[in-house]
Amino acid sequence: MTRRQICAAGLLLVLTLAVTKVITAQTAGTIKVGVLHSLSGTMAISETTLKDTILMMIAEQNKKGGLLGRKLEAVVVDPASNWPLFAEKAQQLLERDKVAVVFGCWTSVSRKSVLPVFEKNNGLLFYPVQYEGEESSKNVIYTGAAPNQQAIPAVDYLMKEVGVKRWVLEGTDYVYPRTTNKILEAYLQAKGVKSEDISINYTPFGFSDWQTRVAAIKRFGSAGKKTAVVSTINGDANVPFYKELGNQKISAEDIPVVAFSVGEEELSGLDTKPLVGHLAAWNYFQSISSPVNKTFIDQWKTYIKNPKRTTNDPMEAHYVGFNLWVKAVQKAGTTDVEKVLAALPGLETPNLTGGIAKMLPNHHITKPVYIGEVRADGQFDVVWKTTGTVPGDAWSDFLPGSKDIDADWVTLKCGNYNKVSKKCSGQNYK
Amino acid sequence: MTKHLRAGLWLLLLLGLWGPSSILAQSPNDADFLAALGELREASFADKEAIVERLIQNGHPGVHSVLTAFLSDRLYFRNDDQKVFIVKSTEGEPAALDLVDPQTVKDAGSAPADSLTKIGTNNRLRRVLRTTVARFGLSSPDTAVRLDAVRDIIRSLDEANVALLNERIGVETNASVKREISMGLALAALDGSDPKVRLDAVATLSQSVSQDVRNKLASLTEKSPDGNFVEADEQVRQAAVKALTTIDTWRTLYSYIETLFFGLSLGSVLVLVAIGLAITFGVMGVINMAHGELMMLGAYTTYVVQTAMPQHIGISILVAIPAAFVVAAVAGIVIERTIIRFLYGRPLETLLATFGLSLILQQLVRSIFSALNRSVETPAWMSGTLQLNEALSITYNRLYIVIFTLLVFAVIVAVMKRTRLGLNIRAVSQNRSMARAMGIRTEWVDAMTFGLGAGIAGVAGVALSQLTNVGPNLGQSYIIDSFMVVVFGGVGNLWGALVGGMSLGIVNKLLEPYSGAVLAKIFVLVALILFIQRRPRGLFPQTGRSAENG
Numbered sequence: 001m002t003r004r005q006i007c008a009a010g011l012l013l014v015l016t017l018a019v020t021k022v023i024t025a026q027t028a029g030t031i032k033v034g035v036l037h038s039l040s041g042t043m044a045i046s047e048t049t050l051k052d053t054i055l056m057m058i059a060e061q062n063k064k065g066g067l068l069g070r071k072l073e074a075v076v077v078d079p080a081s082n083w084p085l086f087a088e089k090a091q092q093l094l095e096r097d098k099v100a101v102v103f104g105c106w107t108s109v110s111r112k113s114v115l116p117v118f119e120k121n122n123g124l125l126f127y128p129v130q131y132e133g134e135e136s137s138k139n140v141i142y143t144g145a146a147p148n149q150q151a152i153p154a155v156d157y158l159m160k161e162v163g164v165k166r167w168v169l170e171g172t173d174y175v176y177p178r179t180t181n182k183i184l185e186a187y188l189q190a191k192g193v194k195s196e197d198i199s200i201n202y203t204p205f206g207f208s209d210w211q212t213r214v215a216a217i218k219r220f221g222s223a224g225k226k227t228a229v230v231s232t233i234n235g236d237a238n239v240p241f242y243k244e245l246g247n248q249k250i251s252a253e254d255i256p257v258v259a260f261s262v263g264e265e266e267l268s269g270l271d272t273k274p275l276v277g278h279l280a281a282w283n284y285f286q287s288i289s290s291p292v293n294k295t296f297i298d299q300w301k302t303y304i305k306n307p308k309r310t311t312n313d314p315m316e317a318h319y320v321g322f323n324l325w326v327k328a329v330q331k332a333g334t335t336d337v338e339k340v341l342a343a344l345p346g347l348e349t350p351n352l353t354g355g356i357a358k359m360l361p362n363h364h365i366t367k368p369v370y371i372g373e374v375r376a377d378g379q380f381d382v383v384w385k386t387t388g389t390v391p392g393d394a395w396s397d398f399l400p401g402s403k404d405i406d407a408d409w410v411t412l413k414c415g416n417y418n419k420v421s422k423k424c425s426g427q428n429y430k
Numbered sequence: 431m432t433k434h435l436r437a438g439l440w441l442l443l444l445l446g447l448w449g450p451s452s453i454l455a456q457s458p459n460d461a462d463f464l465a466a467l468g469e470l471r472e473a474s475f476a477d478k479e480a481i482v483e484r485l486i487q488n489g490h491p492g493v494h495s496v497l498t499a500f501l502s503d504r505l506y507f508r509n510d511d512q513k514v515f516i517v518k519s520t521e522g523e524p525a526a527l528d529l530v531d532p533q534t535v536k537d538a539g540s541a542p543a544d545s546l547t548k549i550g551t552n553n554r555l556r557r558v559l560r561t562t563v564a565r566f567g568l569s570s571p572d573t574a575v576r577l578d579a580v581r582d583i584i585r586s587l588d589e590a591n592v593a594l595l596n597e598r599i600g601v602e603t604n605a606s607v608k609r610e611i612s613m614g615l616a617l618a619a620l621d622g623s624d625p626k627v628r629l630d631a632v633a634t635l636s637q638s639v640s641q642d643v644r645n646k647l648a649s650l651t652e653k654s655p656d657g658n659f660v661e662a663d664e665q666v667r668q669a670a671v672k673a674l675t676t677i678d679t680w681r682t683l684y685s686y687i688e689t690l691f692f693g694l695s696l697g698s699v700l701v702l703v704a705i706g707l708a709i710t711f712g713v714m715g716v717i718n719m720a721h722g723e724l725m726m727l728g729a730y731t732t733y734v735v736q737t738a739m740p741q742h743i744g745i746s747i748l749v750a751i752p753a754a755f756v757v758a759a760v761a762g763i764v765i766e767r768t769i770i771r772f773l774y775g776r777p778l779e780t781l782l783a784t785f786g787l788s789l790i791l792q793q794l795v796r797s798i799f800s801a802l803n804r805s806v807e808t809p810a811w812m813s814g815t816l817q818l819n820e821a822l823s824i825t826y827n828r829l830y831i832v833i834f835t836l837l838v839f840a841v842i843v844a845v846m847k848r849t850r851l852g853l854n855i856r857a858v859s860q861n862r863s864m865a866r867a868m869g870i871r872t873e874w875v876d877a878m879t880f881g882l883g884a885g886i887a888g889v890a891g892v893a894l895s896q897l898t899n900v901g902p903n904l905g906q907s908y909i910i911d912s913f914m915v916v917v918f919g920g921v922g923n924l925w926g927a928l929v930g931g932m933s934l935g936i937v938n939k940l941l942e943p944y945s946g947a948v949l950a951k952i953f954v955l956v957a958l959i960l961f962i963q964r965r966p967r968g969l970f971p972q973t974g975r976s977a978e979n980g
Contacts (some may be wrong), residue, residue, distance in 0.1 A: 006974070040793070042903055044801040160883040173948050203947040208898040209699070211692040211828065212942045224649075236907075239899045245810065247825040249815055253557045269803030269899070274813075276503075277553045373552050376503060383475070383552060401454045 003055060015251025030073035031066070033058060033334055034093035036104025036114070036125075041233065042083025042206075046077035046091035046314075047106050051076060051130060053315045054103045056303040057322040075099055087193060090114040094121040096371045101126065101325055103318060104140040106174045106335075107234075115140070124337045128317035128327065130260060132179035136394040136407030136415035141344065143357075144365045145283050146312060146392040147183050151230070153369040154258050154281035158228045159191065159385050162256065164227035168217050170233060170241075173202040177232035180260070184230060186398040198236045199227070203253060207237045210244035218248060221255045238262055239270045246274025250380075253277065258371070262311035267378040275374045283367040284316035284355075285380045291352035310378070316353055320357045320365065323349040345410050355389055362407035363415075467514045467532060468724055471502075471507050475552045482558060483616055492532045492962050494566045499532075502560040506546040517546070522740070538689045547980065553591040561586050583615040584642070592618045613638050614697040617646055626774050628666050636673030639680045640820035647674050658937020684821040689939055695828035697935025698835035701928055702907045705842060706886035708927040709763075711916055713859045714879055716770055717777050719784040721912060722905025725886045727761055728754035729900045730795060730872035735806045744809040746894065754888035762884020766877050771772075774876075793903045803901035812896060831893050838889060839928055845882070846924065859922070920968030930969055934958075 033053050037047035058072045066072055075097045079086040086105065093099045094117065101124045104109045107132050116409035118125050118139040130145040158164040169184055171177025181200055188198055199220050201213065214376040221227035233241055238259070245257065264286050267275070286297065296319065301307050325340070327347050332339040344359050351357040351367070358366045366389040372380025395405040395416065404420045406412070466484045472480055482500075485493050499505045499516040507514045518528040527546060531538040552778060555571070560582055567579030580598075583591050592615065602831070616631040626889065634648075635643050650661040650670040661667045703725060710718045732750040739746050765787065773780045776945045811828055817825040846852035854875045857865040866872050892905060919930025934954060941950040 040801075044796070045803065045901065048801055077440070155705050164607065199833055201946060203701075204951065206903070207947060208438070208907070209696050209947075211695065211825070212689070212939055213947065215688060215692070216943065222645070224642075224645040236899045236901065239803070242898070244825075247813060247815060247827055251556075253560065257555060265802075268805075269901070271807045273807075277556065281565070305978065375550065381552060388821045 016258040030071045031068070031329075032073050032075050032097055032099040033096065034099035034102035034103050034104065034405050035074055035076045036079060036086065036089060037106065038077075038081040039078040042079040043106055043110075045235070045269075046265065046417045046420065047081075047111075049312070050106070050314055050318055052104075052304060052321065053318045056300065057319065059303070060299070061322075061326060067326060068333065068335070079110070083109050084109075086110045086113045087117050088134050089265075090117040090123070090125075091121070094118070094123045098160070100124070100329075100337075101340075103128070105129070106314070107108075107174075109174065111140070112175070122337055126318070126321035128314045128321060130313070132176045133183070133394055133396050134179060134399075134402055136362050136364075136409075138341070138363075138409060138415060140363060141321060141324070141359075142392065143317040143324075145367055145369075146364055147180055147396055149283060149367045149369055150260055150281050150389045151180050151184055152187060152398075153386055153390065154260070154279070154371060155187065155230065156373050158230075158256070158258060160226065161384060163226050164228040164256075165193070166220065166223065166227040167193065167199070168220060168227065168229040169198065169200045170213070170217070170229055170231050171200075171202050172207070172232065172234040172237060173204055174234075177202065177234070180232050181194075181230075183396045183398050186400075190398060196286065203233070203237060205233060205235065205237065208240040210241050211248075212268065214241075214244045214248050215248065218250055219253065220325060221250070227255050229255060231257050231259040232261065234261045235253070235260070238266060240273050242278070243272070247279075251277065252279070252373070263312040264379060265312045268308075268310055272374060272376055272378045276376050277372055278374050279383075280367065280374065280380060281371050282380075283369060284311075284313045284351070285370055285382060286311045286377075287372070288353045288370070288382060289377045290352065292350055292354065293352045298350055316352045320349060324357070324359055324365075357389075358391075360391055361410040362392070362394045363409060366391045366395055377430075439767055445968065446501050449550075459488055460490065462639075463488050463492065464533065467496065468512070470505070470514065470549050471512065471622055475555055478551070479558055482555070482562070487560060490533075492535050494563075495530070495535050496532045497559055497857050498563050500549065500551065501529075501556060501563055503548060503551070505549045508541060509545050510977075512715055514549070515546070517542075528940035548833045565594060565710070565715055568594065573604050573607060575603075576604065577610060579749070580607060580610045582615060582785070584610070585619065587614065587618050603806040605898045609787050611880060612638070613643065615782065617643065617724045618868070620646060620650070621769055624951065625663055625666060629669055632666060632669040632673050637677050637683065638820065639677055643820075644674070644681070654938050680924060681821050684819070688822055689943070691828070693936030693939035694932060695832055695935070696939055697932035698832045699893070699897065700911055701931030702831070702835045702838065702890040703887075704912040704919075704925070704927050705839060706883040706890060707912045708883075708916050708919070708922075708924055709842070709886065711913070712922040712927070713855060714876065714883075715777075715921075716774075716880070717781045717784065718770075718883075719781055719909065720765065720791060720905075721786040721883075722907075722909035724758045724762060724887035724905070725891035725894060725908060726760050726791070726795065726900075726902070728888030728890075728906040729806070729895040729904055730799065730804070731757045731807050731888065732892045732895040733799075733900050736806060744811055747812070747896070748807055750892050750895075752891055754892045755885040756888075758888025758891070759881040759885030762887075763877050763881040765884070766880035770880065771873070780821055788905065799902075801902060807901050808896055827896050831896070834893060838886065839924070842886065843924060851875075851882075914955075917962065918968055920970035920972065922972045923968070923970040926968055926970035 003139045035051050037051040039048055039051060055074055058074050061067060062071050075093060077089040077093060078090045090102065093102055103126045105114060105127050106129050111127055114125065117138055119137060123139055127140055128141055128143050130150050135148045167188060167261050168235050169181045171181055184200060185200065189195065203213065217229060255376050256279055258281055260281055262281060293334050297311055300311055301309060324344065324347055326339045327336050327349060328343040332343040345361045347359045353368055355368050360366065368389050369386045370382050371384040375381055394407040395402040397403055404418050406417045406419055407415045408417065417424045465596065466481050467490065469613055470478060482497065485496065495516055496505065501695060503521060505514065505518045506517050514532060516530040518530060520527065524543065526540045526542050528540045530536065534548050564579040564582035567575045570576055577958065583595065595611050595614050599608060602608045602611060612634060616634040619627050623629060635647060647670045648668060651674060652660050654660050659667060694830040707721050710716050710721065731754040732747065735750040736746045737755050769783055769787065773783060801915040806887060808827065812827045815825050816829060817823045846855065854870050857870055858872050858875045862872055898904065913932060915927055915931045918934060919926025938950050938954050941953055945953060
């Protein structure tokens with residue numbers, strides 16, 4: 001053996017060793033996925049399900065061999081329905097646990113609370129719940145519906161198909177109903193509805209004494225024009241509201257109520273008899289038949305070990321969001337947030353209703369919109385749907401201030417670009 | 431002309447359906463009837479509407495029962511032979527359903543519930559069905575059914591329906607149904623051309639207080655955009671204005687009564703949640719932050735009792751009252767013996783300990799029943815409204831809760847004034863050492879008093895299960911209210927709690943229409959704080975020696 005050969009062999013050995021070391025270093029670590037959902041307190045009722053959904057998706061992905069050859073590992077924290085605690089827990093996930101991505105939040109106020117933390121640490125948050133829009137952050141992917149993917153189509157349906165002329169906008173007193181109702185009011189007025197035909201009212205969280213309000217709705221609705229209630233009532237206040245409607249004999253045939261926050265999960269906790277025929281607008285219903293939905297429901301029931309558990313719209317949003325993130329990581333070849341964010345726009349993944357969800361440059365996705373009537377068994381009959389999918393619009397076209405604002409993280413690299421003044425004014429437009 | 435012809439045909443058809451003169455009817459086509467029924471199984475909602483039309487045209491004697499069943503979600507088909515049946519009742523979700531053959535309207539045995547599939551309806555279809563079924567209901571032997579039928583028909587007055595009402599008023603014997611029909615006819619007559627008839631119609635309508643009548647009359651007094659009155663006839667317009675004033679006066683009066691009732695019902699809920707606290711806080715001086723959770727226990731007991739007897743929802747709520755009392759009272763006694771008795775005279779520590787306890791109880795319920803709310807069904811006898819007239823109706827569940835609160839209050843007062851236990855409780859609360867010197871086992875009395883207060887909280891939980899969510903957070907939403915009532919009414923005074931709760935409820939409801947629910951609550955709180963500043967001992971302060979020690 002010549003000296004040169006020995007040299008070459010030695011070099012080869014060193015190289016091989018080096019390469020194996022790098023590979024083992026990579027496979028040894030797991031990819032950490034943060035789950036930021038309240039497991040106690042008032043929001044636990046809704047958010048616990050979403051935590052389980054993400055854990056199920058992670059287990060499924062690990063069965064397929066993980067991601068980039070590494071296993072996924074969930075880091076679950078409990079922000080306990082406490083808004084400042086959301087920010088603390090988010091900081092802990094990003095700084096101490098160094099998670100690659102976070103799936104979390106339900107209420108808008110919790111999202112607003114973690115937003116600065118994600119922007120400061122350059123984290124990545126997938127937010128799965130329908131919200132009021134007027135926001136587009138570089139570090140947040142909004143997989144829930146923007147107002148134009150839920151509220152506006154629902155009002156269109158009532159106006160065109162049901163012939164509604166008078167509107168009650170009834171909401172819980174916080175940011176989502178207030179912004180949504182502002183958009184809806186502007187939209188209705190643009191459609192020629194007079195302001196005396198619109199009644200807007202807010203009640204506190206957990207409100208339970210609906211007698212006066214329901215009597216007022218009844219009076220408002222008996223002026224001889226077809227009336228509907230657009231409800232952004234959130235959480236616990238819904239049950240007594242519908243009970244009171246039933247007791248005062250307001251049926252869905254007379255004054256239909258279309259709700260944006262009542263899904264299968266909420267219905268499973270209440271006596272559905274007084275609700276039959278009332279409406280809900282969502283981007284997903286458990287009753288929609290598609291092969292992929294059937295697989296998902298079966299998977300969920302097996303995972304949660306309860307054949308009676310339901311699936312709902314925010315779960316579908318997490319399903320879509322998780323798959324989008326997996327695809328983006330595979331495309332980027334790394335979990336580095338900058339590279340994943342660059343890979344996300346334009347990606348497509350099947351949603352559960354048989355269509356395709358596409359990631360848009362404004363960090364929202366395309367979604368179909370369905371209107372369902374409540375059945376006695378707590379599921380929904382789809383009575384109307386949009387043709388094809390609707391792209392999510394971060395900035396409503398019906399509010400004077402936000403009409404000219406555009407969000408585009410691909411070419412403009414800005415969450416609120418003013419098309420008139422051609423300026424990017426930071427991330428929070430106000 | 432064709433319209434009249436069609437109305438006539440309608441009449442013939444309907445007469446044929448139920449009248450003794452069924453010879454007039456076209457011979458009902460059995461085959462077509464069955465075919466239409468069969469198609470209902472797979473049809474889309476739009477097609478179902480067409481099929482319902484076809485069924486009406488068909489005139490088979492079974493049509494009435496089929497459509498009534500269809501409207502009330504009792505039309506099913508059997509999975510193995512696809513045959514359509516009417517189900518007698520689905521009340522209480524029985525395992526086996528009793529079937530009725532739609533063709534012969536006779537019993538056809540029963541079948542297990544999971545071998546049958548329901549034929550569903552949607553809003554549009556239900557509206558069509560309701561008017562159709564109402565036409566049948568006009569000749570029902572039951573007065574209430576006839577009254578509802580007339581009301582349903584009045585809401586969609588077309589020529590066919592007016593003809594029907596005209597036909598009916600001649601044979602109707604019941605005064606209130608007759609009155610309702612004449613209202614409907616008067617409404618229709620307003621659209622006629624004879625001024626005399628129209629004036630009469632306005633006169634008839636002025637006796638009504640219904641919103642529909644009001645709207646119709648108001649439309650007569652309006653001006654059209656070009657400045658002229660919509661109603662050209664001066665006399666009719668004047669009469670309409672007068673009638674409108676009468677109607678509005680009555681309606682305003684009724685709306686005051688309604689608000690008063692709303693206030694009383696909110697007040698009685700406040701009294702109910704506060705009355706247990708009036709005993710533990712008022713009499714014993716224990717700040718029990720877990721009071722709300724004791725109510726939650728009562729509400730969950732209702733849920734458990736109801737799940738245990740799914741066939742008897744109506745009775746389960748009555749069974750739940752003593753059950754909830756016992757569960758909450760036992761929990762209360764355990765809390766008193768293990769925690770509170772070590773903390774008497776240390777209010778701050780009691781407050782913290784019971785607050786911690788409330789969190790433990792919440793999490794306990796979350797672990798046992800899950801974080802999701804549980805559904806407690808409202809029994810049939812508690813749902814619906816007591817319709818006093820067109821402008822005033824009272825919901826049964828609220829009415830029962832007002833009555834229930836007064837009953838509970840009467841029982842508590844009786845226990846405190848007339849029983850040995852009550853005497854002991856009063857003695858211990860007035861002068862502990864003297865009571866002990868007289869041979870009263872004060873420790874035992876403490877436990878019993880706390881148990882009584884807790885038990886009442888449990889009973890309040892049963893009532894709350896009918897009004898709000900049964901979930902781990904139920905107690906939290908009422909704890910502030912109950913302390914508010916006790917402090918306002920005067921600590922240590924049961925009557926104070928009653929008067930305090932009722933007046934807070936009424937004030938809240940009087941403010942709500944003007945200020946909205948959020949502000950109304952804030953106003954009440956601010957007013958309460960100012961009131962406490964002036965009278966720190968509440969509405970009915972305790973007087974005498976015991977007050978000095980308190």
